[in-house]
Amino acid sequence: MAASMVRICCHLSRHGSCILLQRTSFCLTFRSKFHCSSTAHNGLLFSLNKRGILKDSFPENAAHDQLPRLLQSGSQTVYCGFDPTADSLHVGNLLAIIGLLHFRSAGHHVLAVLGGATAQIGDPSGKTSERERLSADTVEANTHSIRESVQRIFSNHELHFHDSSGKLGTVTVLNNLSWYKDRGVVDFLSEAGRHFRMGTMLSRHSVQSRLKSADGMSLTEFTYQVFQAYDFYHLHQIYGCKIQLGGTDQLGNLMSGHEYIHKMSGEEVYGLTIPLVTSSVGDKLGKTAGNAVWLNRDKTSPFELYQFFLRQPDASVEGYLKLFTFLPLAEIEKLMEQQRADPGKRLAHKRLAAEVTKLVHGKEGLESAKRCTNALYHSSVQALEEMSDEELQELFREAPFHELLLESGTTVIDACRRVNAIPEGPRGYQMVVDGAVWINHKRTDKPEQVLIPKLHILSSGLTLLRVGKRNFYIIKWLSL
Incomplete structure (x- = not known):
């Protein structure tokens, strides 16, 4: 029973900040909730909603006056969580980051929370089956990679997009493993668990949809909303955080955090949802759908x-x-x-x-x-x-890359054969004669042509060889 909280958390996914690329017709639906005023803080909600970045608020009436008054009173702290179940975030997460950037530009402080502990539980929201368990080493590597990506985007925004006339709020990237790793199971359940009611937890849409599925829902996934609620509570206690951003599929988890904090402190906190990003045919963009456009260069250039x-x-x-x-x-x-x-x-x-x-x-x-x-x-x-x-390797990601020794008298046909770009014998020779081979965007039909620097070999020592319309080969020539 004295197992560490890391073990009980050995299955958590982070606050799903997967978002949705679609027309912003929803802006009209909720615009009346976000009142505009002459103050920068108060007008922020209206501006974000007009752009389509905000969809709804919790509690429902918060957007009418409570949130505008809070933002008008001074700089606030806003947080959003990101799921390190892969080694990169994707375009589906980008709108959540942009939401934080807008708050930061308005002078508010933002927290990007990486679920180094919770990435091993698995958020059931929007999922039809349970995630495969991730090892602690995998989650640690994913968290490190995502941290670098998030920090890079915040730096790029400050360098290229921020209006220097305005004061930026602070940005802090956190790992929730830091507040779970030394917690015991009994201690955590005794402190936090007694404040959650089964009826309320069972009523969440994310839970109901999974309970009705053929595979059902594990206890591990069921406890996810407890951990996300506790994350919000911890950030509220330590950083004074009163606002959480999350995808529309996170509304149930936002509600759990609001209820838990209200029970523990009596204070009011707020949730803001951002629309989920889908493809033009309505599919959610993300890891699960298999259509992710990644934010790390080594996965999507x-x-x-x-x-x-x-x-x-x-x-x-x-x-x-x-x-x-x-x-x-x-x-x-x-x-x-x-x-x-x-x-x-x-x-x-x-x-x-x-x-x-x-x-x-x-x-x-x-x-x-x-x-x-x-x-x-x-x-x-x-x-x-x-x-x-x-x-060059990014551009032609699927193209074979060869390092070859450049020997005196190397011909076009030699280069093609050394990288297996054409068949051996007369057929391959004829392909060159017929103009099926291109070198550095220029068609070549002389198989015995000796390679000429600056024509066949770029100043970088590279040759881009194409056979037919789509078969590319990259050659890096090494000198004697």
């Missing part, structure tokens, strides 16, 4: 992130500009007028892709995305020349 937003449907781009960028609404409206006047230029799409890529990967990441775009889609040899080995 700046080029791939840029292209993801560049390829969004025309009907979605205005909503995404409001959600995922910090452009003033008036500027977005003007940009959309320009887009409607000349749709072919795709000005709104390009601005959306650029703003998001710069936020996630910085100015260098955006420049990398543009180089890769020019190299791939505009056949720019100059862009190829400027690309690093890393960028």
